[in-house]
Structures are given as C-alpha cells and as structure tokens.
Amino acid sequence: MSESTPRSFDVLILGGGSGGYAAALRASQLGLTVGLVEESKVGGTCLHNGCIPTKALLHAAELADNAREGEKYGVNSQLHGIDMTKVNSYKQGVIDRLYRGLQGLVKSRKVHVIEGHGRLVGPDTIEVDGERYTGSNIILGTGSYARSLPGLEIGGRVITSDQALGMEWVPQRAIVLGGGVIGVEFASVWKSFGADVTIVEALPHLAPNEDEALSKGLERAFRKRGINFKVGVRFQGVEQSDAGVKVTLEDGTVLEADVMLVAVGRGPRTADLGYEEQGIRVDRGFVLTDERLHTGVGNIYAVGDIVPGLQLAHRGFQQGIFVAEQIAGLAPQPIVEANIPRVTYCDPEVASVGLTEAKAKEQYGEDKVQTLEYNLGGNGKSQILGTTGFVKLVRVQDGPVVGVHMLGARVGEQIGEAQLIVSWEAHPEDVAPLIHAHPTQNEALGEAHLALAGKPLHAHD
Numbered sequence: 289m290s291e292s293t294p295r296s297f298d299v300l301i302l303g304g305g306s307g308g309y310a311a312a313l314r315a316s317q318l319g320l321t322v323g324l325v326e327e328s329k330v331g332g333t334c335l336h337n338g339c340i341p342t343k344a345l346l347h348a349a350e351l352a353d354n355a356r357e358g359e360k361y362g363v364n365s366q367l368h369g370i371d372m373t374k375v376n377s378y379k380q381g382v383i384d385r386l387y388r389g390l391q392g393l394v395k396s397r398k399v400h401v402i403e404g405h406g407r408l409v410g411p412d413t414i415e416v417d418g419e420r421y422t423g424s425n426i427i428l429g430t431g432s433y434a435r436s437l438p439g440l441e442i443g444g445r446v447i448t449s450d451q452a453l454g455m456e457w458v459p460q461r462a463i464v465l466g467g468g469v470i471g472v473e474f475a476s477v478w479k480s481f482g483a484d485v486t487i488v489e490a491l492p493h494l495a496p497n498e499d500e501a502l503s504k505g506l507e508r509a510f511r512k513r514g515i516n517f518k519v520g521v522r523f524q525g526v527e528q529s530d531a532g533v534k535v536t537l538e539d540g541t542v543l544e545a546d547v548m549l550v551a552v553g554r555g556p557r558t559a560d561l562g563y564e565e566q567g568i569r570v571d572r573g574f575v576l577t578d579e580r581l582h583t584g585v586g587n588i589y590a591v592g593d594i595v596p597g598l599q600l601a602h603r604g605f606q607q608g609i610f611v612a613e614q615i616a617g618l619a620p621q622p623i624v625e626a627n628i629p630r631v632t633y634c635d636p637e638v639a640s641v642g643l644t645e646a647k648a649k650e651q652y653g654e655d656k657v658q659t660l661e662y663n664l665g666g667n668g669k670s671q672i673l674g675t676t677g678f679v680k681l682v683r684v685q686d687g688p689v690v691g692v693h694m695l696g697a698r699v700g701e702q703i704g705e706a707q708l709i710v711s712w713e714a715h716p717e718d719v720a721p722l723i724h725a726h727p728t729q730n731e732a733l734g735e736a737h738l739a740l741a742g743k744p745l746h747a748h749d
C-alpha cells in the first residue's frame with residue numbers, strides 16, 4: 289500500500305489471479321474505482337505456477353521430440369540431453385515478460401494493488417494486515433491449491449505441480465498420481481525429456497472428464513509413446529527414502545520411481561478467510577453463487593477456481609469481466625459452462641467444447657443424437673506433422689452441433705472455431721459452405737462438418 293492508496297472503492301477484489309485481475313481491469317475500464325488485494329504476485333496461479341510455465345515446459349518437450357525424431361524427416365539431429373537450468377530460465381523469461389506487461393497494464397488502468405493477506409471482515413470490508421478497506425462491491429477470487437489425498441503428505445520426493453515446476457533435474461522414473469489435465473501434461477513432458485513414466489488413475493480412463501472417444505484415443509497414443517498407465521486402480525500408500533519412492537496400489541502393484549507427482553485436483557482456497565462468518569454459503573470449500581456469480585450476501589460476488597465448475601484461467605477471465613459488467617449495470621449474459629473450451633496440452637493434444645456424446649444423449653435422448661468422427665489420416669497438414677487423431681462432432685438430430693472433440697498434435701489451436709460453432713448453435717449445414725484454408729489442420733473441422741452435412745470430401749463413404 290502506498291500513501292496515496294484510498295481506503296474505499298467502488299469495487300474491492302480479494303485475489304489478483306485470472307478471475308480477480310480480469311475483474312479489476314474491466315471494472316476500471318468501466319469507470320469504477322478498484323482496489324485489488326494480493327498477497328503474492330498479480331497474475332496468480334495461471335501466470336506463475338500453472339498455465340504459462342507448464343506450456344513452456346511442453347514446448348521444450350516438443351523440441352526435444354523433434355530433435356530426437358529429426359532423422360525421420362531427413363534432418364540429421366540428435367537429442368544430446370535436457371539442460372533443466374536452461375529450460376527453467378527460458379520458462380521464467382516467458383513468465384517475467386508477461387508479468388511485467390501485466391503489472392504495467394494494472395498500473396495504467398489505475399487499479400490500486402494492495403499488497404498483503406486479506407480477510408473478509410464485513411459484507412463490504414476486507415482487512416489487509418491490520419488495515420481496513422471497504423468496497424461498495426466485493427469480489428472474491430482467492431483461487432485454489434494443489435490437493436492431496438487423505439493421509440498422503442507432500443514433501444521430499446512426493447510433490448505437487450508447484451514443486452514439479454521448479455525441478456532442476458529430470459527424473460529417470462516418475463509416477464504421476466492422477467490422469468487428469470495436470471497429470472497427463474506432466475507425464476507428457478517427462479516422457480519427452482527421457483523419463484520412464486507411469487500414470488495411476490482411479491477412474492476407468494485417462495482424461496476421465498472428456499468424451500470417451502478422446503480418453504481412449506489418448507490412451508492409444510500414450511501407449512504408442514511408451515507412457516505407462518494403470519487405470520481403474522486406487523493408490524494405497526507411498527514410502528520414500530533417499531533413493532526414491534515406493535508406491536503401493538490397492539491391487540497389490542508396487543511401483544518404484546525417483547518422484548511421485550500428486551495431481552489429484554485442486555481445492556478452493558477459502559479456509560479462514562472470513563467467508564462463512566459473513567454468511568456466504570460454502571460447499572466443500574467452494575463458494576456457492578447464482579448464475580450471476582452473486583453469493584447471496586450483500587454485494588459480494590465470487591469468480592474463478594473457488595466457484596464450483598471448470599477450473600480454467602479463461603473461465604476466470606470471463607467471470608471477472610462478467611462480474612465487473614454486472615456491477616456496472618450492463619446486464620451481461622450469464623456464462624454457459626458447457627461452452628467453455630477445454631484444452632489439455634499433452635502430446636497429442638486433447639481439445640473439446642460443448643457436450644460429450646454421453647451427456648448429449650442424457651440431455652436430448654439416445655436416438656436424438658448423431659455423431660461423426662473425421663480421422664486426421666485424411667488431413668494433409670496432420671500427415672505433414674506426423675500426427676494421428678480425429679475430430680468428433682456431436683449433433684442433435686436435424687439440429688445444432690452441441691459438442692466438438694478433437695485429438696492430435698496442435699488441435700488446441702482449433703478450439704476457437706469449434707467454440708463459435710457450438711456457442712452459436714450452428715448446424716453442420718451452416719458450417720459446410722464456410723471455406724477452410726488448405727493445407728491446415730483447421731480443414732479437418734471443415735471436413736467433419738461437410739461429412740455430417742452429408743457431403744464428405746476427403747473421407748471414405
């Protein structure tokens with residue numbers, strides 16, 4: 289806090305992560321005065337310990353695979369090893385540049401950053417290290433932390449993504465507990481860096497929240513890459529020594545490795561922050577809100593990972609923008625959770641938006657849902673890149689496309705168009721006449737819609 293920091297604001301925000309800072313930027317753009325309380329670094333998990341550093345590691349991993357596989361393309365390259373010090377300094381350089389940019393943006397929008405640990409002490413008051421600040425509106429965006437399992441202590445060789453991101457060495461053998469987004473991304477990185485990796489997932493599939501076709505496709509691809517996984521089996525215990533970890537599963541399997549990454553999900557950071565004392569309803573730590581993200585108490589809203597639903601940065605951004613506009617009286621449209629794009633950046637990538645086939649059948653009826661899979665085997669650019677995979681469309685009979693599901697290298701880049709199709713409730717017949725540039729992977733989306741509209745081009749009937 290500087291001398292000139294005011295004590296009261298139109299909008300006072302607790303937490304400067306994706307949700308909190310997006311709300312701050314939009315609110316100030318709308319002419320409101322904004323205070324943003326942050327105890328660590330503005331940018332939050334996504335910028336400092338999440339999206340950005342993991343994607344930098346995944347890019348380094350892709351380069352390692354390219355070096356290893358160069359000969360296949362007539363390029364005489366060899367992978368001589370991974371220098372984690374340099375990988376980490378490249379990764380940190382990306383974070384630092386973005387962080388400087390974000391700090392500049394926050395300053396130029398005249399958002400008052402209040403440094404320190406904040407606590408809600410009244411329906412319009414947050415106390416930060418003994419000082420009280422008030423807001424005509426309060427936004428809670430305190431984010432999440434890496435969860436563990438009951439009795440499973442993090443420490444030493446048992447780590448979460450927080451420690452994994454700072455590792456100065458590549459494990460020879462790694463166990464990844466959890467086959468969700470964070471688990472499969474780290475498994476992918478470590479495999480590309482040369483580790484022997486085993487994923488353990490209690491549910492029947494890797495990427496268990498995705499359409500089953502994507503989960504099975506990812507499993508096939510991981511098998512081909514030599515990434516080991518055990519699904520449908522639960523973790524029992526771990527012992528660690530100076531030499532490594534010994535992990536026991538409930539089916540009696542014993543696995544040994546240098547480290548075990550615990551990637552079993554993220555818990556909301558809401559304990560001891562005064563939320564419940566102010567009458568805010570909390571369920572298993574998550575802050576309950578209505579569809580307008582209002583908590584039901586005073587003018588208090590919540591955004592980001594503390595609100596039940598997909599824990600994704602772009603959801604946080606959009607929720608932050610939504611709440612700022614709501615406060616400014618712009619009556620924004622509520623966010624449709626199913627239309628939030630989801631990308632898992634492992635190799636191959638997994639990208640989806642809208643309903644899975646199973647969910648669509650639940651919602652519209654078994655015989656009212658039609659699906660189509662377009663194989664990337666028929667897509668020129670995917671062949672050039674040497675990737676396999678597919679685009680799966682889910683449509684309501686004679687109705688709109690309600691789900692797009694993709695697997696393959698770089699398919700995450702195609703999620704933008706997929707999102708427009710699903711959000712705008714386009715029919716395949718609307719998309720089929722739109723032109724997709726050749727040769728791009730984007731054509732696969734176009735071809736899938738051509739096929740579903742009954743006029744397949746590069747596809748066998």
Ligand SMILES: Cc1cc2nc3c(=O)[nH]c(=O)nc-3n(C[C@H](O)[C@H](O)[C@H](O)COP(=O)(O)OP(=O)(O)OC[C@H]3O[C@@H](n4cnc5c(N)ncnc54)[C@H](O)[C@@H]3O)c2cc1C
Nearest residue numbers: 303305306307327332333334338406431592593599600601
């Ligand atoms: C390894 C990893 C990879 C990820 N990859 C992706 C990805 O590729 N794409 C994607 O969309 N999402 C990804 N995510 C998820 C994404 O990071 C989160 O969804 C997003 O950061 C949530 O934003 P938030 O604002 O809710 O919380 P956070 O970003 O966690 O921010 C909360 C902020 O509040 C501050 N804070 C908390 N309590 C207090 C307090 N009492 N006083 C003051 N300040 C406080 C914290 O210091 C923090 O800065 C990833 C997450 C992880 C861990």
